[in-house]
Amino acid sequence: MGYRxxxxxxxxxxxxxxxxxxxxxxxxxxxxxxxxxxxxxxxAPDLAVRWNCKAGKCGSCSAEVNGIPKLMCMTRMNTFNxxxxxxxxxxxxxxxxxxxxxxxxxxYKKAQEVPVFEGPKDLAxxxxxxxxxxxxxxxxxxxxxxxxxxxxxxxxxxxxEENKKVxxxxxxxxxxxxxxxxxxxxxxxxxxxxxxxxxxxxxxTKCCTEVCPEHIKITDNALIPMKERVVDVKYDPVxxxxxxxxxxxS
Amino acid sequence: xxxxxxxxxxxRISERTLRTDKWWLQPFVTFAVLISFVIYSTFxxxxxxxxxxxxLLSPFYxxxxxxxxxxxxxxxxxxxxxxxxxxxxxxILFIPLGxxxxxxxxxxxxxxxxxLSPPACGVxxxxxxxxxxxRAPLILQNAHRYFFYLGLLLNFVLTYDVILAxxxxxxxxxxxxVGTLVLFVNASLLWxxxxxxxxxxxxxxGRLKHxxxxxxxxxxxxxxxxxxxxxxxYAWISLLWVAFTDFYVRxxxxxxxxxxxxx
Numbered sequence: 140m141g142y143r144x145x146x147x148x149x150x151x152x153x154x155x156x157x158x159x160x161x162x163x164x165x166x167x168x169x170x171x172x173x174x175x176x177x178x179x180x181x182x183a184p185d186l187a188v189r190w191n192c193k194a195g196k197c198g199s200c201s202a203e204v205n206g207i208p209k210l211m212c213m214t215r216m217n218t219f220n221x222x223x224x225x226x227x228x229x230x231x232x233x234x235x236x237x238x239x240x241x242x243x244x245x246x247y248k249k250a251q252e253v254p255v256f257e258g259p260k261d262l263a264x265x266x267x268x269x270x271x272x273x274x275x276x277x278x279x280x281x282x283x284x285x286x287x288x289x290x291x292x293x294x295x296x297x298x299x300e301e302n303k304k305v306x307x308x309x310x311x312x313x314x315x316x317x318x319x320x321x322x323x324x325x326x327x328x329x330x331x332x333x334x335x336x337x338x339x340x341x342x343x344t345k346c347c348t349e350v351c352p353e354h355i356k357i358t359d360n361a362l363i364p365m366k367e368r369v370v371d372v373k374y375d376p377v378x379x380x381x382x383x384x385x386x387x388x389s
Numbered sequence: 390x391x392x393x394x395x396x397x398x399x400x401r402i403s404e405r406t407l408r409t410d411k412w413w414l415q416p417f418v419t420f421a422v423l424i425s426f427v428i429y430s431t432f433x434x435x436x437x438x439x440x441x442x443x444x445l446l447s448p449f450y451x452x453x454x455x456x457x458x459x460x461x462x463x464x465x466x467x468x469x470x471x472x473x474x475x476x477x478x479x480x481i482l483f484i485p486l487g488x489x490x491x492x493x494x495x496x497x498x499x500x501x502x503x504x505l506s507p508p509a510c511g512v513x514x515x516x517x518x519x520x521x522x523x524r525a526p527l528i529l530q531n532a533h534r535y536f537f538y539l540g541l542l543l544n545f546v547l548t549y550d551v552i553l554a555x556x557x558x559x560x561x562x563x564x565x566x567v568g569t570l571v572l573f574v575n576a577s578l579l580w581x582x583x584x585x586x587x588x589x590x591x592x593x594x595g596r597l598k599h600x601x602x603x604x605x606x607x608x609x610x611x612x613x614x615x616x617x618x619x620x621x622x623y624a625w626i627s628l629l630w631v632a633f634t635d636f637y638v639r640x641x642x643x644x645x646x647x648x649x650x651x652x
Contacts (some may be wrong), residue, residue: 149400149402151400151401153397153398153399153537154401155401156400156401157401158402187547203405203407203511205409205410206406206407206408206409206511206512207408207410207510207511208511216459216587221410226407226409227398228400228402228407231394231399231400231402232394232399233399234398234399235398235399236397241400242398251457269601270525270600272598272600272601272607273599273600273601274400277620284414288613292510292511294506294507294513294514294519295519297393297394297507297513298507298513298514298519299392299393299519300392300393300396300437300515300519301392302519320598321598322598322599322601337521337523338522339517339522339523339528340498340520340521340522340523341521341522342496342497342506342521342522342527343493343496343497343500344497344500344501344506344507344510345497346507346510346511346530349510358497359587359617363493363587364587364591364595366493367534367587367588367591367595367596368533368596369531370531370533371596373531374528374531374532375531375534379552385615
C-alpha cells in the first residue's frame with residue numbers, strides 16, 4: 140500500500156533558503172510529520188523540525204502544508220494523491236530560525252500583555268462559586284493548544300509586519316473574550332481589547348477559525364461577541380446612555 | 390526593508406501562496422453573485438415600475454411610502470409627499486443594504502472577494518497598508534445593530550404583506566396563490582437571517598456575564614446560537630430569494646408570469 144511521495148521542503152534560515160525536493164517512502168496510515176521524520180532519517184539528518192506529542196495536542200509541529208497552515212501530525216498522507224507534490228514550509232507570519240522551525244516569541248510577548256483573571260475583591264481564592272452555564276462559553280476557548288496557526292494565518296500580521304506592535308491576534312483576543320465572559324472577572328476588558336490589543340484590526344475573515352485544529356469557533360464565539368461588547372461601551376450611544384442612567388440610579 | 394510576508398527574518402518564499410487547491414473559486418463565486426445582485430437591485434430600484442400587482446408587493450418597495458407609489462401598494466400610508474422625486478425604493482432600501490453591508494458574514498465575504506483582504510486564507514493580499522476597522526469609513530461597521538433593529542421593522546412589514554397576499558385580485562380574502570407562497574418564503578427567510586444575526590445573539594443574551602441569573606435570556610441566546618451557526622446559509626438563501634421574489638412580482642406585473650391561484 141506504500142508509495143514513493145514527492146516532497147518539497149523549505150530549507151534555510153533567516154537570510155536565505157529554498158524549497159528542496161525529496162522522494163520518500165510513504166506507508167499506509169502515515170501523516171506528514173512521519174514523512175518529514177523519514178526525510179530526516181534517510182536524506183537530511185540536519186533538517187530542523189519542532190515536534191513533540193504527535194497527537195495534535197501539544198501544538199508544536201505547526202507548519203504550512205501546500206500553503207495551508209496545519210499541524211503536520213494531524214495531516215494524513217491519504218488526503219493527497221500519490222502523484223501530488225506535497226510542499227511543506229514554515230509558518231510565514233513569524234521569523235524563521237531554521238528550516239521548518241520558526242520563532243514564535245511574538246505570541247508569548249502578547250500573552251504577557253493580557254492581564255490575568257481578577258476575581259471580586261470580597262472573595263478569596265477558593266470561595267469562587269459559579270454555575271456551569273456561566274462558564275460554558277469560556278470553556279470552548281480553553282481547548283486552545285497554542286499552536287499559533289490562527290496567529291500565522293491572520294492576514295493582519297501575516298501580510299503586515301508593522302501591525303504586530305498594535306495587534307495581538309486571534310488567539311489572545313480570544314483569551315480576552317474568555318476573561319470578559321467569565322462571570323467573576325472584574326477587569327474592564329472591552330476598552331482594553333479595542334485600544335490596547337487592536338480588536339478593530341480584525342476584519343472577521345474567519346481564517347483563524349478555518350485553520351484551528353481544535354475546531355474552536357474563534358470568530359463566531361469569541362471575536363464577534365467581543366466586537367459587540369466593545370460596541371456596547373464605545374460606539375452605541377443608546378447603550379451608553381442606558382448604562383450611565385442605570386449606574387447613577389443605583 | 391520589505392514588508393509583509395517577506396519581512397526581515399521570515400522564510401524567503403517569493404510566492405504569494407503555495408496553495409495548490411482552487412482557493413480563488415470561492416471569492417470569485419461570491420464576487421459574481423454579489424455583483425449580480427447589486428446590478429439587478431439597482432436596476433429595479435431605478436425602474437420605479439412593475440413592483441405591485443394586486444395583491445403582491447415587491448420587497449424592494451415595501452413599505453411604499455411616497456405619494457408617487459402606485460394605488461394599492463402603500464400598506465402603511467404615504468407620509469412622504471410629492472417633493473420626493475426619486476423611486477420610492479430609495480426610501481427603504483438603505484435599511485436592507487445597510488444591514489447586509491455591515492453584517493459580520495457579508496463583511497467576511499466582500500473583504501475577501503472585493504477587497505482581497507485577504508482573497509483566501511494563506512494567500513497574500515495585494516495591499517501594502519492595512520488598518521482594518523479601526524478608522525473611518527470602516528469603523529461605521531459598528532452600526533450593525535442599528536440596521537438590525539430597522540431590519541426587524543421591515544420584517545414585520547413584509548410579514549404583513551404576506552397576510553395581504555391571502556387575497557385575490559379583487560381584494561377578496563381567503564385565497565392562496567403561488568405569489569403568496571413566494572412572499573411567505575421570502576419573509577420567513579428574512580426572519581431567519583435576522584434572528585440568526587450576531588447582533589441579535591448579543592442583544593438576546595450574549596452581552597450577559599451571568600446566564601444563570603437570566604434563565605429566559607439564556608434560553609433565547611441558546612436558540613439564537615443554534616440559528617447563528619447557519620447564518621451564512623440564511624444570508625445567501627435570503628439574498629437570492631428576495632431577488633427572486635422581486636423578479637416574480639415584476640414578471641406577474643408585466644404579464645410575463647401568471648400568478649396561479651391554488652384556491
